[in-house]
Amino acid sequence: xxxxxxxxxxxxxxxxxxxxxxxxxxxxxxxxxxxxxxxxxxxxxxxxxxxxxxxxxxxxxxxxxxxxxxxxxxxxxxxxxxxxxxxxxxxxxxxxxxxxxxxxxxxxxxxxxxxxxxxxxxxx
Numbered sequence: 001x002x003x004x005x006x007x008x009x010x011x012x013x014x015x016x017x018x019x020x021x022x023x024x025x026x027x028x029x030x031x032x033x034x035x036x037x038x039x040x041x042x043x044x045x046x047x048x049x050x051x052x053x054x055x056x057x058x059x060x061x062x063x064x065x066x067x068x069x070x071x072x073x074x075x076x077x078x079x080x081x082x083x084x085x086x087x088x089x090x091x092x093x094x095x096x097x098x099x100x101x102x103x104x105x106x107x108x109x110x111x112x113x114x115x116x117x118x119x120x121x122x123x124x
Contacts, residue, residue: 015041018077026078035080035110037067068105070098080106088112096122 015021017036019028028034042065050058063071080103083091090113093103100116107114 018074019081028078028081031085032081033084033110034077035084035106036077037073037105037109039066039073039077042066068098068101070102072098072102073106076102076106079103080110080112083107083112084110090115092117094119 015038017034017038018040019026019032019034019036021040043062044059045062047058047060050060066073076099080091091103091107092115093099094117095103096118100118103116104114
């Protein structure tokens with residue numbers, strides 16, 4: 001099922017996140033705990049002006065519709081799921097922006113402590 005909002009479309013019914021959607025292509029097993037915030041399934045929006053400009057259909061993927069507002073959620077679901085599977089109690093990352101927000105959100109969902117290293121004066 002898809003719900004259309006003007007020129008934006010997003011799949012809703014039955015969406016369980018990226019790991020479940022692409023399980024057969026990922027290094028996960030039936031016992032891998034899936035840590036998801038229902039990332040992915042972001043809307044496609046037709047870019048009418050761009051389409052006209054290049055004489056071709058142009059659609060834009062709205063990655064800001066992911067749970068933390070970034071495409072980084074797509075990889076973080078897998079990173080944190082594998083950390084939980086490995087028995088980790090904490091995760092750490094170096095980031096100046098979106099990776100840190102995504103890591104913190106997914107770590108919290110997975111019950112892990114998250115430490116973020118931010119270079120001085122480099123906050124995005």
